[in-house]
Amino acid sequence: MTFIIAISATASILMFRRWADFASKSVLEITQVQSLMPRLASLEDRAISIQKVDAKLKQDLQDTKSRSTILLKDIAAELIEITAGEERARVRDLQSSYQTYIDGLERQFAMMEQGDFEGAESIDNKVVDPAYERLDRLLSYYSNRAMIIAQQKSQQADIGTIVTILTAAMGISWAIHKLGQATKLSEIALAEQKILQASEEVLKQERELLESRVLERTQELDDKNQILSQTIDQLHATQADLIESEKMGALGHLVAGIAHEINTPLGAIQASTGNMTKALEESTRQLPEIVQRLTPQQQDDFFGLLDRVLRSKAPLTSSEKRPLKRALTQELETYDLENSRQLADRLVEMGCLAKGSAIYPSAEISGRAVVIASNL
Known part of the structure; x- marks a missing residue:
């Protein structure tokens, strides 16, 4: 101006x-x-x-x-x-x-x-x-x-x-x-530049020190890895000897176990047959009372459920049961049942949801099966 x-x-x-x-x-x-x-x-x-x-x-x-x-x-x-x-x-x-x-x-x-x-x-x-x-x-x-x-x-x-x-x-x-102001600013900038240069020098020294330490640690790790590799080789050799010894011992136990299993299956079958017969008699005795407590629609669902249980194929593995139990538990919880998890476990163990070789959570069957399973 x-x-x-x-x-x-x-x-x-x-x-x-x-x-x-x-x-x-x-x-x-x-x-x-x-x-x-x-x-x-x-x-x-x-x-x-x-x-x-x-x-x-x-x-x-x-x-x-x-x-x-x-x-x-x-x-x-x-x-x-x-x-x-x-x-x-x-x-x-x-x-x-x-x-x-x-x-x-x-x-x-x-x-x-x-x-x-x-x-x-x-x-x-x-x-x-x-x-x-x-x-x-x-x-x-x-x-x-x-x-x-x-x-x-x-x-x-x-x-x-x-x-x-x-x-x-x-x-x-x-x-x-x-x-004058510009001169002061220049002096300040020069001082800051000197400080920055000094800081860079310190950082350079610290970086060199860190690199030397990294090299030392790397060499130490290489030495330890070499020792560890030798130790592992020795362990592998020892393990091979132990495995051979274990194989011989296991073979002896296997022979003894097979002999035992050959001698005991009939007894186990007879014991299971007795338990199953007792459970079947108890269920047959309670069946008329349970059927009388059900409505006609529930009776149809109940007998349909029994039909599915009777027609179920080979039992499922644990890995196959787990996702079915989770899915069925979530579906049963929609009916506000306190024992949804126990009911889901029981239904899956019964195989009542089996269709062919695949297990499926049918909304029509599982929704009605909740009432029936509660009276079993």
Whole structure:
């Protein structure tokens, strides 16, 4: 922001200086025109006094008129640049008065060349002299006005210069302050970089130490693995000897067990037959009472269940029973039975859910079997 203000102030100073230069130049050029006007008047008086217009007089008139015309054109352009409003409009009056004066002067000299000095004197009194006086007044006014404008613009430029210097000083001070901050930040960054480098060096040393320890431990593990491998080989050899000895001992036990099993199966079969007969008699005795307690629908379900038990094939293995028990337990729990797990175990052991060689949890059969199994 400070630099923007300084740039704006500099632009204003340059503008004020330009206007002051225009005003000063206008003062100088007005002075030159004011010095040329008496010369034009003297040429006019000389022609009237000698009653002729010679070549030299005519050339002097042309040179003086050309020079004053150029000067007045520059003056008008400069005054238009540094004035405004009514003053700018009066600049056009200055141009008009000058043109009237020059036109009257040319007419006067043209009459004098033709020998009409009385007519020339009449134009001098009616046109040239009034235009001369008006032009002189306007030149004097704009000379003073240009001097005032030059002083004002110079003062404004000086004030702008002071403001610019102060602004520049503030900007420089701000820049120095920022530079100081940047220097401090650079110092902090440098210090942090040194700390980081030191930390990296410490980490490097620790990494090297860790790598050396890893190598040592790796070597120790290799040595222990070699010892362990040798020990395992020895154990394998010992194990082979023990297995051979165990085989011979197991063979002896097997021969003795086979002899025992050959002698005892009939007794086991007879004992199981007795238990099964007793259980069947007890179930047959309780069957009429159980059937009377069942509804007709439950009786159909009950006999259907017995039919499935009688038609069930070979018993399932433990691994086959476990998933069936879990599935049936979850299904029975939907009926809010406290002994769902026991009922599921019993139904699976009975094989009542067997269909062919596959066990399946049928919602239609298992849902009704809950009531029947509860009365068994």
